[in-house]
Amino acid sequence: MWGLRLAAEPPPNVQALEGFKAGRFEIQDEGSQMVCWLSGGGLDLSGAVVVDYCAGGGGKTLGLAQQGVGTLIAADISMKRLDAIRPRLERAGVDAELRLLGADGEGVEDLVGGADLVLVDAPCSGSGTWRRRPEDAWRLKADEVERLHKLQLAILGRAAALVKPGGRLVYVTCSMLTGENEKTADAFEAAHQDFRPVAVGDALGNPAFSDAAREHLARFAKGHRLRLSPATSGTDGFFAALYERAG
Template sequence: MTPAARLAAAASVLDSIAQGRQPAEVVLKAWGAANRYAGSKDRRAIADQVYKVLRARGRLVWAMDGREDGRALVIGSLSLIDGLSLEEIEALHTGDGYGPKPLSKQERARISLTGDEVPGWVVAGLPEFVVEDFKATYEDRWAEEAAGLMLPRAPIDLRVNIAKATVEEVEAELREAGLEPERTPWSATGLRLGAEPPPNVQALEAFKEGRIEIQDEGSQIVCALAGVEPGMTVIDYCAGGGGKTLGLGMRLEGEGRLVACDIVQKRLDNIRPRLIRAGVEAELQQLGPNGGGVEDLVDQADVVFVDAPCSGSGTWRRKPEDAWRLKVEDVDRLHTLQTQILARAAKLVKPGGRLIYVTCSMLRQENEASVDAFEEDHDGFMAVGVADALDGALVTDAGRAKLTELADHHRLRLSPATAGTDGFYAAVYERVA
């Protein structure tokens, strides 16, 4: 494919992403499958262009006078990100072959503009309402936090299943496979691979045989707050894809009871092969629309882990397209849902048991506001400091020090800028009455 044809393809993929709800990665794979003539270098170049645009989408829409179509965004990126001159951009837009048609008068005018004052939310690369949230949370550091969330490509973090192998054994195995893993700084069970070139982790024997799982270091850390020990009854109340279910089950060492709950049966079905591969046993329990179906577990659990439905804003460095799909009303709806779920899950905790609330969100309405509401209505739960809650077998000494520093007693915020992880929020409680 010519460079011009790649640009036209990137514009088409961007339009497909905007028209649906599928992740960019899925749309790109579908495009590649439907266009077999595109070689691996072509597909990689198109993906690079797409993600480049998605990370700077707010700025590009603003620069192109509000246009949100793929063609406009690609043209804007050539000027604002790649620094091409008008003449160079025009040379890529001749309409020849499979390349994009020539620039219009309006397009030519937009990329020729200079000296306009760019609003702060545009520079940050986040929706305007999210910038206001960041300013309230991070104050003078808000721009640094925004850049950390949207600009860099995230590495690939792995969690070693220490029930099957040691970190040292898996590290050596990955090096023999030609990879260059590094230890994660905070999680004692984590290994990190670079994003470039993207490793095919699922093709590794270590993955197929359950010695590793793909799991961001931040996700590993919030599991370490659960304090799971062999013999406990542990409930993963919002199991989703099951990644944290596996992390919690690993610490039971085959002794105790692990229950994974979700409102969607298909999600639970998808966990089954992961459990088998990891050698973890769990009961899979579908919840009713109002949290029903677990009445037999009321007052029974040593640990209830609530990985609540959320905006996923903490993962925008991996899925930048999701930033532009989120609306204010979505966050309000999620806050209401989170408070309802947390109240239901709390009923399952036995006296002396632990309750952990987690989101992969960076937004106050889903984090501080949700746990504030819980604490106001549940005086039978006592806050547990992060430093006291951490499982010493799952965090490094440096991790304990860093996480204690970042914590606001029982509440912990992680972000790409401060911890080098995806964005996570956690709060830890113990039932005292």
């Protein structure tokens, strides 16, 4: 079992617990954990090269590490964010290489065509977290969604270049907006005919999922795409699309 929901009321200061300080657990939304396990579902990652592209604070990096990854690389354009990952990796006893990306994706040229799995947790509006920060909904403008869509598509194209033939690419956002989810996935698929969809059902065989979880998630999947929301899954809002590079 990898995920536990704390039901205590009021919730304790989890970060003050000895178990957290010792690296025995991390704090992460259930939806975020699910997309990590979906990413590696059905794959043998024991000797694989896995890239967490747009690693941010490192939550997905830790989620991928739980799956017994061979070589794990966390990449981001912000050194400040990469530096914030280091203590989390050390606390969890996880070995991962940190890569600073340039504005146009420079810094991973040696990985082009060589990665078994690339997870792209793309910059987005964060609308999937509005249940915790509802005031953010009033700040989002339509032109910002369009800007993010174009950025997501550019990032996906750069990340796709790293995937080897037969490797997997996973696109993830914590957004509920079609303009950042289906629209971006549609545009990527139209421009990258060498990437074919991987059905979510094929990735649900991951042993981290219980039978009940598989049945639950299968109801929300539409082929190779999955939407989670507070209303349907009791999680933050997430979107995921899975692909395999033709080989």
